[in-house]
Amino acid sequence: MYQPTALEKGDKIGIISPAGKIEPEKVGIAVDMLERLGLKVVLGKHVFDEYHQFAGRDLNRLKDFQQMLDDPEIKAILCGRGGYGSVRILEHIDFDLFLRKPKWIIGYSDITVFHSYLNNILEVESLHSVMPINFTDDQTGKSVETLFGAIMGRFVDYNIQAHELNRLGIAEGELIGGNLSILYSLRGTNMDFETHGKVLFIEDVGEELYHLDRMMYNLRMGGKLSELQALVVGGFSGMKEGDPKFGKSAYEIINEAVESYTYPVVYNFPAGHINDNWTLPLGRYVKISVDEKEVSFNWDKR
Numbered sequence: 001m002y003q004p005t006a007l008e009k010g011d012k013i014g015i016i017s018p019a020g021k022i023e024p025e026k027v028g029i030a031v032d033m034l035e036r037l038g039l040k041v042v043l044g045k046h047v048f049d050e051y052h053q054f055a056g057r058d059l060n061r062l063k064d065f066q067q068m069l070d071d072p073e074i075k076a077i078l079c080g081r082g083g084y085g086s087v088r089i090l091e092h093i094d095f096d097l098f099l100r101k102p103k104w105i106i107g108y109s110d111i112t113v114f115h116s117y118l119n120n121i122l123e124v125e126s127l128h129s130v131m132p133i134n135f136t137d138d139q140t141g142k143s144v145e146t147l148f149g150a151i152m153g154r155f156v157d158y159n160i161q162a163h164e165l166n167r168l169g170i171a172e173g174e175l176i177g178g179n180l181s182i183l184y185s186l187r188g189t190n191m192d193f194e195t196h197g198k199v200l201f202i203e204d205v206g207e208e209l210y211h212l213d214r215m216m217y218n219l220r221m222g223g224k225l226s227e228l229q230a231l232v233v234g235g236f237s238g239m240k241e242g243d244p245k246f247g248k249s250a251y252e253i254i255n256e257a258v259e260s261y262t263y264p265v266v267y268n269f270p271a272g273h274i275n276d277n278w279t280l281p282l283g284r285y286v287k288i289s290v291d292e293k294e295v296s297f298n299w300d301k302r
Contacts (some may be wrong), residue, residue, distance in 0.1 A: 001174065001283045004076070006153025009038030011075040013151070016044035016130065017055030019110045020083020022133055024048050027080055027196045030132035033079075037148055042069065047080060054085045057144040062089040069098040069112045076151055081133035082109025089186070090114065095122060104151055107131045109205075109273065112178030114257040115282050116186055119176050122194045125283035127151070128178055128201070128271065144268075146279035155281060158297040160269060165255050166295065169264035172287045173229035175280060177201035179272075184215045187222065199286055202254075203234035203272030209246035209253060212239065216257035225257065230288050232262045235272030264290045 005076050007013065016029060027048070031041045045065030049056025068077045093143055099122065105114050106127040118124045125151055127187060130143040176193060177183065180202040181275060202214065219225050236250035248256070251267050258265055266288065270276035283302035 001119075001285075002102050003284070004125060007039060007075045007104075007151050009042065012042050012073050013078055014042045014044060014063045014071075015047060015073045015080055016061075016079050017047045017080040018061050018065050018078070018089060018114075019055065019085035020053060020081050021050045021055040021135045022048070022080040024272065026135065027132050029135045030078070030080075033135060033144070033201055037152075042068075043075060049265045051134055053083065055080070056090050058085070061085065062092050065089065065093060069093070069095065069103075072101070074103065076104035076106060079105070079107030079131055081131050081235070082107065082111055082179075084110055086110045086113035086151070090117060090191070095292060099124075106151070108203075108271075108277065109179050110182060113186070114293045115178045116176075116183065116193050116216045117191055119252065119283040122162045123193065123283070127279055128282050129279040130277045134277065141276070143275075143277045143279075144201065150279045150281060155266050155284075155299045157299060158278065162291070162293050163267040164294055164296060165251055165267045165296055166290050167263070167265040168290045168292065169230075169262075170287070170289045171199065171230035171264045172285065173197055173199040175199045175201060175282055175284055175286045177231075177232075178203070180204045180212070180215055181207060184218060186258035187218060193224075195224045197229055199230045199232060200224075200228050201232040201234060201269070201271070201282075204236050204239075204250075205273035206238040206240065208240045208242050209248065210242055212236070213246070213248075217253055220257050226261060228263055230266070231258060231286070232266045232269050232288070234269045234291070235274035264288060266290055266295050
């Protein structure tokens with residue numbers, strides 16, 4: 001797995017909108033914060049375009065992404081927001097120049113489309129993290145802190161409190177994953193993800209609980225859950241009960257889907273569509289230790 005080079009003060013970072021449209025003031029806050037970090041920010045030509053729910057037409061979003069990939073002076077690409085639209089441009093992106101010297105591609109939610117392709121097909125690490133859509137003027141919490149640390153080459157180990165549904169144990173493997181609905185949508189395509197020997201992270205937002213149950217059974221019947229080293233479950237916020245009610249919480253649904261396996265399972269990891277959205281280096285090797293009191297995540301520092 002190739003690890004992109006850390007940025008240094010004076011390096012350029014691009015901001016693009018490959019999916020949903022974003023307000024200029026949100027991007028402005030991110031620009032100010034990145035410049036205070038010592039980076040030079042380059043905005044995509046179409047970052048503020050609007051076309052229905054998208055940040056402009058597919059071709060223009062594609063042009064911005066391609067230009068940032070091909071420009072050797074751009075050392076990292078930060079996606080402005082998720083929403084929907086990344087999958088509409090993925091198959092048209094040329095990664096040839098990018099692969100000669102990979103750079104960080106950063107975001108979460110719909111950006112899982114790119115994470116999955118980078119990690120599983122191109123074997124390049126990427127950063128699952130907070131995006132400009134979430135930045136605020138006074139944001140100094142761990143979400144932004146871990147993102148800024150990661151792009152500058154500082155990956156801190158994590159320790160979180162135990163959850164009652166956790167399954168104890170120790171596991172090691174390459175971390176993959178992201179938004180569950182997006183991963184589910186890639187099933188059966190040539191961009192499907194491989195879970196053998198991996199640590200899978202999943203999160204989601206606003207889904208019907210029965211749909212979550214359907215997605216987990218799809219992963220189970222498709223063999224995606226049986227060969228994991230560990231499962232890490234992040235935020236499942238705004239989930240919908242439905243009418244009639246499904247009768248189980250999101251975590252209970254996931255717990256039921258993996259109850260016949262023996263690997264460690266971690267619930268309530270602070271990442272996803274929640275206030276705490278700590279940066280995860282997808283594609284990086286991690287060691288996870290789960291006991292009765294806490295869970296530790298130790299990253300390969302190579």
